[in-house]
Amino acid sequence: MRALYTASSGMAAQELNVELISNNIANMRTAGFKRQRAEFQDLLYQSMRRVGSSSSDAGTVLPTGVDIGSGVKLVATPRVMSQGTVSPTEKTYDVAIRGEGFFQVELPDGTTAYTRDGSFELDPNGQLVTADGYTVSPGITVPNNTISVAISAAGQVEATVAGQTAPQALGQLQLARFINKSGLEAKGDNLFLETEASGAPLQDVPGGEGFGTLLQGYLEQSNVNAVTEISDLIAAQRAYEMNSKVISSADQMLQNASSMMR
Template sequence: MRALHTAATGMMAQELNVQVISNNIANMRTTGYKKQRAEFQDLLYEKVSRVGTQTSDQGTVLPVGIEIGSGVRTAGTPRVMSQGSMVPTSKDLDVAIRGEGFFQVTLPDGRIAYTRDGSFNMDPQGRLVTSQGYLIQPGITIPQNSTGITINAQGTVSVTPAGTTTPTQIGQIELSMFINKAGLQSIGDNLYLETPASGAPQNGLGGQTGFGDLLQGNLEQANVEAVSEISDLIAAQRAYEMNAKVISATDQMLQSTTAMMR
């Protein structure tokens, strides 16, 4: 019976929904993480009786038709790019973006990736890198024995060289924006790649028109809301159970039909 296949598509859809929710919950403490949301669409319909069909020579038409749906499919799992909360860390190289923008990161293969994770560190050469060791673009090198590292709202990096008391500007953190942030490709490690759907990056400085500003000594937390995710999880579980119940009921109907034919 058609109901078996229809209910099966519903179970598969809710299974994927639970996977998305579980990934959101698992990343509740991931710096700069943006939650995902499963979106669904109904499948094609079999038109047993088409609405608007003429039913007599006098021109009367069917006011409603008979359409039998074939289930549901996943349309996408877009990311919700809303702002996460800011948490002070008191670490000089931790930087959060308050507003629009992504940090630029150079991958080992030369590609440019983008991230909201501003938990930066220094490598043995004093270069500013991510927690995976990927270089920040444009590159910034902290001179040896420097003190008083400051990063202002525009992303200007200044230090006080050894033996002096005057701060010196050593680099500039740039930000990138995209017309369609949800079109970025996730590659793990809190990184995204540009795609045709995201559009080309627009580069600029913190505080410029459209760009957010930078907060030194802070990190942006994940935008996952625990209560909302648990509520969605319960709803997905109930929907899965109802689809399973449809399969069970359809099986009983088939058994009754088979018994009648014996």
């Protein structure tokens, strides 16, 4: 019976939907995390009576047809790239992006990755790095005798060094943005990679046309909304239950038909 396979595709789709929701909820406190949502498409149809086909020798056509669907499939899990809440941390090297753009990170193999997580630290050489030790591009090194570091909204990094009255310029942070942010490949560790779908990165200083600005001492939190996720979870559970009910009903119908043949 076709209903068994159709309902089973619905159960499989909702199972994947719940997995996405669980990942969103698990990353509610992950800095710079962007939630995912599930997008579905219907599967192929079997035409019992094709719409528009001839219905008589007089040339009349069917205004409607009879099409039986075969279920549903998960077609995409795009990321929602909306701005997350910006929260104070009081850490010198924590930087949040307000608006468009990604920080650029140099991986050990020379690949450039992109992140919204601005929880930076200093390595033993005084270089600005991520929590995993990856260099923030372009490289910025803080002198050992630095008293304080200031990062402006435009990404200019300056240090107050012992024995000097004027601040010392250390470098300029840059941001990258993409024509299709949802096309970026999630690598894990709060990092994204460029793909053909995302397009090539556009680079500029913070505050440039189409780019956001920076805020020192703050971090962008995830854009996961707990109420929305719980609502989606309940809807997915109910859809799963209804599909399982269809399977039970189809099974009962098959049992009835089988008993009639005995």
